Amino acid sequence: MHMGLDGKRAMVLAxxxxxxxxxxxxxxxxxxxxxxxxxEAGRIEAAAASIREATGAEVVPTALDVTRAGELTAxxxxxxxxxxxxxxxxxxxxxxxxxxxxxxxxxxxxxxYRLTLRSALETVKAAGPHLGPGSAVVLMTSLTVxxxxxxxxxxxVFRAGVSALAKAxxxxxxxxxxRVNQLIPGRIxxxxxxxxxxxxxxxxxxxxxxxxxxxxxxxxxGRYGSPDEFARAAVFLVSDAASYITGASLAVDGGLIRSIx
Amino acid sequence: MAAASGGLxxxxxxxxxxxxxxxxxxxxxxYRIERAAAxxxxxxGAEVTPAVADVAEPGATAAWLDGLAGAWGGLDLVVAxxxxxxxxxxxxxxxxxxxxxYRLTLRSALELAAAARPHLGAGSAVLFMTGPVVRQPVGTLVLSGxMRSGVAALAKAxxxxxxxxxxRVNHLIPGRIxxxxxxALDADTASRRGMTLEEARAGYEAQIPLGRYGTIEEFARAAVFLLSDAAAxxxxxxxxVDGGMIRAIV
Numbered sequence: 001m002h003m004g005l006d007g008k009r010a011m012v013l014a015x016x017x018x019x020x021x022x023x024x025x026x027x028x029x030x031x032x033x034x035x036x037x038x039x040e041a042g043r044i045e046a047a048a049a050s051i052r053e054a055t056g057a058e059v060v061p062t063a064l065d066v067t068r069a070g071e072l073t074a075x076x077x078x079x080x081x082x083x084x085x086x087x088x089x090x091x092x093x094x095x096x097x098x099x100x101x102x103x104x105x106x107x108x109x110x111x112x113y114r115l116t117l118r119s120a121l122e123t124v125k126a127a128g129p130h131l132g133p134g135s136a137v138v139l140m141t142s143l144t145v146x147x148x149x150x151x152x153x154x155x156x157v158f159r160a161g162v163s164a165l166a167k168a169x170x171x172x173x174x175x176x177x178x179r180v181n182q183l184i185p186g187r188i189x190x191x192x193x194x195x196x197x198x199x200x201x202x203x204x205x206x207x208x209x210x211x212x213x214x215x216x217x218x219x220x221x222g223r224y225g226s227p228d229e230f231a232r233a234a235v236f237l238v239s240d241a242a243s244y245i246t247g248a249s250l251a252v253d254g255g256l257i258r259s260i261x
Numbered sequence: 262m263a264a265a266s267g268g269l270x271x272x273x274x275x276x277x278x279x280x281x282x283x284x285x286x287x288x289x290x291x292y293r294i295e296r297a298a299a300x301x302x303x304x305x306g307a308e309v310t311p312a313v314a315d316v317a318e319p320g321a322t323a324a325w326l327d328g329l330a331g332a333w334g335g336l337d338l339v340v341a342x343x344x345x346x347x348x349x350x351x352x353x354x355x356x357x358x359x360x361x362x363y364r365l366t367l368r369s370a371l372e373l374a375a376a377a378r379p380h381l382g383a384g385s386a387v388l389f390m391t392g393p394v395v396r397q398p399v400g401t402l403v404l405s406g407x408m409r410s411g412v413a414a415l416a417k418a419x420x421x422x423x424x425x426x427x428x429r430v431n432h433l434i435p436g437r438i439x440x441x442x443x444x445a446l447d448a449d450t451a452s453r454r455g456m457t458l459e460e461a462r463a464g465y466e467a468q469i470p471l472g473r474y475g476t477i478e479e480f481a482r483a484a485v486f487l488l489s490d491a492a493a494x495x496x497x498x499x500x501x502v503d504g505g506m507i508r509a510i511v
Contacts, residue, residue, distance in 0.1 A: 243482075260413055
């Protein structure tokens with residue numbers, strides 16, 4: 001299927017590892033130019049080198065902290081100025097810490113807001129002026145936007161805000177020919193998921209492997225997904241193959257989420 | 262590909278053929294399904310096998326799928342499709358309308374799933390199509406809402422039940438894609454509201470963020486994606502292809 005991504009100018013947030021890295025690499029393999037970012041200079045430069053080596057694409061790494069107001073805007077403006085505009089933006093950020101509501105304090109709320117919701121708001125605010133007809137945005141959320149998870153209250157609250165933002169932007173930017181969609185990763189093999197499994201393992205006094213086996217038992221396909229499997233869905237949604245898809249959400253979860261539609 | 266002589270079914274069959282699939286098609290009318298098959302063959306060079314079957318007739322889908330699977334030694338991709346019931350409010354419907362809607366829209370999907378299952382193995386994929394009515398009510402599409410909601414629930418149930426066999430099951434929601442069915446719905450709206458067909462369509466387009474109806478090719482590309490190995494970790498999912506029309510947030 002023709003994806004029409006050759007030469008597109010793409011920015012992927014939080015892309016030194018995990019989902020962001022896999023999406024950046026998959027877009028590079030389709031012929032996009034890539035700008036990628038994460039907090040640590042060494043890690044994002046290594047990620048860029050790895051993508052360059054695998055795909056031959058132009059990859060520009062930048063170290064920044066998405067929770068510090070203005071850093072995303074500066075990065076996006078500089079990247080757009082270098083390339084004369086942007087075609088694809090994939091927003092992603094770490095998830096807030098796990099915990100039930102009673103275990104969290106206002107400092108945790110504020111941190112989670114900056115990390116998960118405000119970073120998405122700043123990304124699209126900064127990217128908007130640089131996007132034109134035919135461009136596409138994907139915001140990543142999590143399965144907590146479709147079903148509650150009691151120990152991920154902050155994720156539920158702030159990722160739900162990102163979902164609402166994606167839908168609002170799909171409406172607001174459609175007349176400009178900009179599509180905005182939402183991807184919902186289930187349990188994909190990343191360092192974040194491994195860390196969550198380890199925390200769960202410590203809490204229950206079992207091994208991380210046992211936790212993973214328990215989690216896999218409730219996933220209909222019986223296994224965690226790979227970052228590459230997730231990335232292919234992102235590639236589809238930002239490509240011309242999805243030209244009539246905007247305001248949609250797509251779960252890449254091996255059937256895990258229980259809501260029917 | 263069930264019900265493939267025109268519209269969405271035809272477009273998906275053609276897109277799959279263009280990707281290199283062998284394609285079996287069915288439709289009610291022998292002339293129309295033969296013609297659809299000839300068009301796809303001419304455009305893609307694919308092996309296309311048309312059959313006359315009315316998915317609303319008990320046993321017809323099963324006989325069609327068993328025949329195809331027998332010829333090919335199995336099936337890899339199955340796409341359910343059926344016409345929607347006629348528009349109407351609940352008060353406009355009679356029990357015979359419920360029964361007809363059930364046979365056409367929901368029973369046809371149940372039979373297709375049951376008939377396909379023995380022929381599917383690891384790596385195969387099934388796709389169901391419903392409509393925006395499964396996400397938000399439309400007052401004049403009551404039977405469609407009921408029967409298509411049943412299809413949505415079936416898709417999710419099968420995703421669970423068949424996952425361990427390596428069979429993925431997903432669900433596509435077409436918004437207003439330019440087909441004869443949508444033109445007929447527009448005509449119904451026009452006659453209810455005393456307006457022209459063009460005015461009815463313009464009214465709907467004004468409610469679509471992208472400002473236009475989709476093309477059948479745009480819809481078919483989403484089907485190809487969900488059926489392909491690129492969607493290997495996607496099952497039990499629902500994807501709107503609606504230009505942003507549906508108002509539900511997720």
